[in-house]
Amino acid sequence: MLKNEFTLELQPKYLRPIIKLYEIPTLIDTGAVIPVFSFTGSDMRDIFNATLIKNNAEISGFGGNDKGAVYSIPEFSIGSIDFNPFEVLVPENLRIKYPILLSAPVFYGTNYEFDTRNSLFKVKWENDYPRKRSFKITELKGELYPQINGVLLQISD
Numbered sequence: 001m002l003k004n005e006f007t008l009e010l011q012p013k014y015l016r017p018i019i020k021l022y023e024i025p026t027l028i029d030t031g032a033v034i035p036v037f038s039f040t041g042s043d044m045r046d047i048f049n050a051t052l053i054k055n056n057a058e059i060s061g062f063g064g065n066d067k068g069a070v071y072s073i074p075e076f077s078i079g080s081i082d083f084n085p086f087e088v089l090v091p092e093n094l095r096i097k098y099p100i101l102l103s104a105p106v107f108y109g110t111n112y113e114f115d116t117r118n119s120l121f122k123v124k125w126e127n128d129y130p131r132k133r134s135f136k137i138t139e140l141k142g143e144l145y146p147q148i149n150g151v152l153l154q155i156s157d
Contacts, residue, residue: 003080004129004131005123005124006080009119010115010116011119017121019121021100024100025100026102027096027098028102029103032101032102033103034105035088035101036059036088036103037071037100038098044071048073053069053087053137057069057139066091068091068092070087070090070144072085079123080131082132083132083133084132089137107123108153110123110125133148134149134150135147140154
């Protein structure tokens with residue numbers, strides 16, 4: 001397999017696109033903007049060696065409004081994509097069903113598909129897009145936005 005593509009197994013017992021990262025059930029939520037981890041602060045430090053970046057960050061979505069903390073994980077890999085750093089939101093109310101929720105911008109610059117017939121999640125990208133990336137969360141006018149390799153991705157109204 002080329003280094004600019006990878007395939008992960010979709011967990012067949014779920015109806016939603018769930019993969020396993022670090023042996024943890026991980027939802028790929030194509031409607032989400034920010035990745036969300038459902039761990040305590042001490043778990044973030046112990047499991048992921050994460051550092052607290054910001055408290056009281058606000059997020060809104062179909063699930064309503066919530067506050068949380070932004071943590072920076074120094075090294076995080078998804079397939080053959082390596083993030084350094086990888087920032088995530090840990091909500092105050094740990095009510096998401098899956099421990100890790102990956103948002104669509106995490107896969108910015110790729111083509112991905114869910115092959116439900118064969119239970120596969122396939123990710124490909126062009127040779128000019130790097131395998132090593134940074135994923136940061138930036139607050140702008142009270143909203144959280146992803147920043148990939150220094151490029152701020154914004155939603156235009």
